Structures are given as C-alpha cells and as structure tokens.
Amino acid sequence: MKATRIIFIRGAVETLEFFSLQMAEALQAQGFKTWFWDMKAPLSSREHFLELNDYEHTVLVTFNFIGLSGESQFHSENTSLWEEHGVPVFCIMVDHPMYYYKRLRTGIKNLTLICIDRDHQSFVSQYYPEYGKVHFLPLAGTMLPGAPLPMKDRNIDVIFAGNYVPPDRLTPHIQHMDEESRDFYFDIIEELIRHPDRPMEQELIARLTGEFPQITREETLSCLHSMIFIDLYVRSWFRREIICSLAEAGIPVTVIGKDWEKAGCKRQENLILTGQKDSLACLKAMGQAKISVNVMPWFKNGAHDRIFNGMLQGCTVVTDSSAYLDEIICSKTDYIAFHLDRYQEISRKVSYLLEHPGETECIAAAGYKKAAQSHTWANRALTLLDIISRDSQ
Numbered sequence: 056m057k058a059t060r061i062i063f064i065r066g067a068v069e070t071l072e073f074f075s076l077q078m079a080e081a082l083q084a085q086g087f088k089t090w091f092w093d094m095k096a097p098l099s100s101r102e103h104f105l106e107l108n109d110y111e112h113t114v115l116v117t118f119n120f121i122g123l124s125g126e127s128q129f130h131s132e133n134t135s136l137w138e139e140h141g142v143p144v145f146c147i148m149v150d151h152p153m154y155y156y157k158r159l160r161t162g163i164k165n166l167t168l169i170c171i172d173r174d175h176q177s178f179v180s181q182y183y184p185e186y187g188k189v190h191f192l193p194l195a196g197t198m199l200p201g202a203p204l205p206m207k208d209r210n211i212d213v214i215f216a217g218n219y220v221p222p223d224r225l226t227p228h229i230q231h232m233d234e235e236s237r238d239f240y241f242d243i244i245e246e247l248i249r250h251p252d253r254p255m256e257q258e259l260i261a262r263l264t265g266e267f268p269q270i271t272r273e274e275t276l277s278c279l280h281s282m283i284f285i286d287l288y289v290r291s292w293f294r295r296e297i298i299c300s301l302a303e304a305g306i307p308v309t310v311i312g313k314d315w316e317k318a319g320c321k322r323q324e325n326l327i328l329t330g331q332k333d334s335l336a337c338l339k340a341m342g343q344a345k346i347s348v349n350v351m352p353w354f355k356n357g358a359h360d361r362i363f364n365g366m367l368q369g370c371t372v373v374t375d376s377s378a379y380l381d382e383i384i385c386s387k388t389d390y391i392a393f394h395l396d397r398y399q400e401i402s403r404k405v406s407y408l409l410e411h412p413g414e415t416e417c418i419a420a421a422g423y424k425k426a427a428q429s430h431t432w433a434n435r436a437l438t439l440l441d442i443i444s445r446d447s448q
Contacts, residue, residue: 058443060113061087062104062142064122066094071118071149073334074360077197077432078116078439085440094121097128101136110140114443118147120158123166138164145169145443147192151255151353152179156280159183167446169439172357173379174254182276190442193379195435196363196426199338203369203423206345206416211309212409214344214370215298216337216361218312220291228284239266240285247289251395254355255286286353294350295320297398301348302326304402306409309344311337341368345415346408348401349374358383363430366390366422371408371415373401383429389422 061082063075079089090107092100107113115122115137122129122137123146131139147169148155162185169190170176179189229237243262247253259282263270270278295318301308302325313331320326332340341347347365349372356378365372372390374380375398386392391408393401408415 058112058114058143059088060107060109061089061443062113062115063089063091064094064115064117065091066096067121068119069333071121073197074118074194074432075116077195078436081431081433081436082440084433085436087440092122092129094126094128101128104136110142113140113142115142115144116147116439116443117144118149120146120148120155123163124158141165143167143443143446145439145446147171148175149194151175151286152183153256153259153276153279153286154283156276159186160276167442169442170357172354172377174256174356178256182272188446190446192435192438192442193358193430194360194363195430195432196360196365196367197334197338198367198427198431199342203367203419204342206412206419209343209345211340211344213301213306213346213348213405214309214311214341214365215348215350216311216341217294217350218331219295219298219314219318220287221314221317222288222291224314225284225288225291228287240282243282243285244288244292247285248292249396251289251293252355255289255353259285290350290352293395293398297348297350297401298326300399301402301405304406306402306405308348309340311340338364338368341365341370344368344370345412345419346370346405347372348405351375351377354379358430362390363426366419366426367431369419369423371419372422373405373408384422384425388418389425390418 063079065072065075082089092104129135137144143165145167149171152175166186168179168186169192170179171192171194173191176189176191229240247258259279260275263275263278298308299318299320302320302322307325307327309327311329311332315326315328341364347370349359349361351359354377358380362372362374374390375395376392384390391404393404
C-alpha cells in the first residue's frame with residue numbers, strides 16, 4: 056500500500072497539535088495530502104472522514120494514543136473507524152511507554168509504534184513483541200520566519216520553558232499505599248537522585264526483580280505503570296533544583312510555565328514568571344533570549360524539542376545530555392552540557408556565557424546550523440515517510 060493521504064488529530068493537546076501541524080506542512084511540501092480530525096468538532100469531522108475516498112491509501116499519524124483510547128467520536132459499533140476502514144495507524148509516544156500500559160495491553164490492530172527515545176524503543180520491543188518492529192523518531196524543533204536576532208538585541212538573558220509540579224500534586228498517586236510501599240518508592244527516588252544517569256525503566260525493573268524474584272512479565276508491566284509517580288517526582292525535583300539554583304545565584308530566569316510560584320525558591324525575585332503559554336508564544340520568547348536552559352524529562356537516549364527549539368531561535372542551549380545527543384551535537388561547540396549529578400555547576404556555566412557574549416554567540420550560531428540542517432519537523436517528516444513506506448508494504 057502506497058500512502059498518499061495522512062490524517063492527523065487536533066483539538067486534544069496543544070503541543071501535540073503543534074507538532075502535527077509542523078509535520079503536516081512538511082508532508083504537503085512533499086506532495087502528500089493531509090487532513091485533520093478536529094476533536095472539538097467531532098460531528099463535522101466524522102462526516103468529512105466518511106466522505107473521504109481511497110482509505111486504502113490513507114494512514115493515521117497520532118501521538119500518545121489520541122484517537123485510540125476509546126473516545127466515542129472515533130467509534131463505529133464494536134470497533135474504531137480506523138479498523139472499520141482499514142486505515143493503518145502510526146502512534147508516536149512522547150513519554151515512556153509505561154505511561155501507556157492500559158493502551159498497549161489492548162492489542163490495537165494494524166498499529167505501528169514509534170518512540171522518541173531509543174531506550175523506550177528497546178523497552179517496547181522487549182515487553183510488547185506482538186507489535187512487531189518499533190521505530191525511533193526523536194522530537195524536533197520549529198524554525199520561525201526570519202533570521203534570529205543578534206545576541207546584543209535580545210532582552211532576555213536566560214529562559215526556561217516548562218511547568219513545575221509541586222509534591223502535593225503528586226502524593227495522591229501513593230496515598231492509597233501502605234507505609235512499607237511508600238518507603239519502597241521513596242527509596243527508589245533517593246537512589247535515582249543520587250544516580251541520575253540511570254535509565255528509569257532499568258532502575259525500576261532492577262528494584263522490582265530484587266524485591267520480587269518471581270515477578271512475571273505482566274506483573275512487571277502493571278507495577279511499572281503504578282510507579283509513574285517516581286518518574287514524575289524525580290523529574291520535578293531536578294527541574295526545581297536547577298532553576299532555583301540559577302535564581303539563587305543571582306541570575307534572572309524568565310520562566311514560561313505554571314505553578315512556579317509554588318516552587319519555594321529562596322530568591323523568588325529572580326524568577327520572572329510569565330505563566331503557561333502556547334507553543335508559538337514559547338518560540339517567540341526564545342527568540343528574545345540569549346540562553347535557553349533545558350532539563351531533560353529523563354530521556355537518556357533521546358532528545359527534547361526544547362533543545363532544538365532553543366537552537367532554532369538562536370539561543371545558546373544549556374542542557375543535560377543523553378547518549379543520542381552525544382552522537383548528533385557536540386558540547387562546547389553546538390551547546391553547553393551539564394550533568395544532573397553536578398547540577399550545581401549550571402549557574403557557573405550560565406554566568407560564564409553571559410559574561411562572554413562572543414563565545415555565546417558562536418555556540419548559538421553552531422547550534423542553529425546543526426538544528427536547521429538535521430533536526431526540524433521537516434526532517435522528521437521525511438523519516439516518518441520512510442517508516443510509513445516500509446511498514447505499509
């Protein structure tokens with residue numbers, strides 16, 4: 056089957072809709088037809104879908120099982136519209152697969168899985184072999200029209216885009232547990248904070264098999280899903296520590312995201328809080344910043360779109376690295392790396408960059424060139440086409 060039309064879904068999650076729009080634009084430039092199902096207009100979307108022809112040359116590309124999670128607007132009697140009309144589905148998971156345990160165990164037909172981290176890819180291949188070949192498609196960045204502003208014309212020194220999740224928002228995940236289970240979870244959290252280089256699934260599975268030597272595959276997957284709290288807690292802990300360490304070193308940080316007023320930074324006056332903004336507003340703000348700080352969401356063999364977005368807006372990016380990033384970009388040339396186990400060093404590195412604008416501009420220029428050549432959504436759309444072509448044969 057040669058695909059000529061690609062369906063995306065909009066109206067669910069703003070960031071995922073933005074990714075879809077970027078890829079759709081690139082696919083249209085390659086001569087493909089694209090069409091969006093709008094979840095905020097389900098009746099008209101369903102009507103238009105049923106008017107489409109050439110279902111045999113149509114595929115659905117979705118993120119995080121949107122459109123595959125039992126939503127009534129995508130159903131037709133006892134099956135989904137995709138199954139009824141024989142539309143192959145390509146699902147990109149932008150979080151660890153343990154978040155999607157309930158979806159993955161349902162055995163969705165005609166589904167190809169795509170991961171944004173190679174460790175996630177290996178996990179799915181090992182624990183869900185029934186889905187066949189699993190593909191790797193890293194996140195990418197978006198280039199806005201026009202050349203990036205010179206450093207001297209930028210009015211934001213340091214920017215960070217991302218929400219803060221207070222601990223009291225996370226503890227409901229474990230309130231139903233007994234004290235021994237909660238202690239087990241927090242012991243794992245402390246271990247990951249001490250050894251942040253360890254992949255999440257590796258640490259969790261090692262602890263589960265150590266505690267329960269006879270644990271089965273299905274029990275392991277179920278337990279991992281219940282341990283999402285650990286992933287969220289550790290990610291939020293490092294995010295707070297890193298951003299507050301910058302503020303407490305006297306470095307003003309413009310923060311795009313919600314709930315940072317609850318972070319309890321000692322030098323809160325150095326956090327310039329803008330609140331939550333949409334993807335385009337984030338990109339425009341990055342275009343005014345000299346340095347974009349990123350904290351990876353525990354992707355040890357992948358990348359986050361914030362890295363490439365910062366580069367494509369002309370920022371010098373400061374981030375923790377990964378095995379994948381080490382292959383595609385160079386620290387001190389294309390970006391500045393820091394290590395989570397020595398995160399306190401970030402304030403010194405950021406201060407140096409602010410004090411040496413010439414070096415900062417050179418790194419930003421190199422990062423921009425590397426990202427523009429290889430890490431836009433247009434680049435990823437070409438990889439996606441190759442995946443679709445191979446899996447649709």
